[in-house]
Amino acid sequence: MTANVIAVRRALPGDLQRIWDIRFRNDIDGETDPPVQGPIPPFLPHLLATGDVRVAERDGELIGYASVAARPGVVYLTDLFVDPDRQSASAGRRLLESILPPDEPR
Numbered sequence: 001m002t003a004n005v006i007a008v009r010r011a012l013p014g015d016l017q018r019i020w021d022i023r024f025r026n027d028i029d030g031e032t033d034p035p036v037q038g039p040i041p042p043f044l045p046h047l048l049a050t051g052d053v054r055v056a057e058r059d060g061e062l063i064g065y066a067s068v069a070a071r072p073g074v075v076y077l078t079d080l081f082v083d084p085d086r087q088s089a090s091a092g093r094r095l096l097e098s099i100l101p102p103d104e105p106r
Contacts, residue, residue: 004058006091008098011053011065016040018062019055026081047078054099056082056091066095075101 011019020040028034047053047067056064064082068075077100082091 004089006063006089006094007057008054008094009057011048011055011067013045013048015055015062015065016044016048019053019065020044022062022065022081022083023079025084029084051078052099053079054095056095058086058089058091063089064091064095066092066099068099 017040021037023044024037047069051067051069053065053067055062056066063086064080066080067078069078077096080092080095082089082095
C-alpha cells in the first residue's frame with residue numbers, strides 16, 4: 001500500500017478491539033478525568049453481526065470505522081468515528097462514500 005493512502009474494507013471480528021479503542025478515545029476526548037476503558041461492549045459485535053461495518057486503514061493501521069443498519073425502506077448511519085490523532089485526513093469522507101448506498105433512502 002502506498003503511504004498515506006486510505007483503504008476501506010469490511011470489518012472483521014479481529015478488528016473489534018481497535019474499533020472499540022477508536023470509539024472510546026472519541027467518547028472521552030476532552031475529559032479531564034476519563035474512566036478506564038472496559039471490555040468491548042456488546043453493541044459492537046452486534047453491529048458487526050447485523051449491520052454493515054467498514055474500517056479505514058492507512059499504512060496498515062486501522063484509523064476509523066463506520067457502520068450502517070438497514071431497516072425496511074431505509075438505511076441509517078449508526079457510527080462514524082476516526083481516531084482523534086488521525087482526523088482531518090479524509091478517512092471519514094472515504095468511510096461515508098463506501099458505506100452509504102447512493103440509491104437508498106437515508
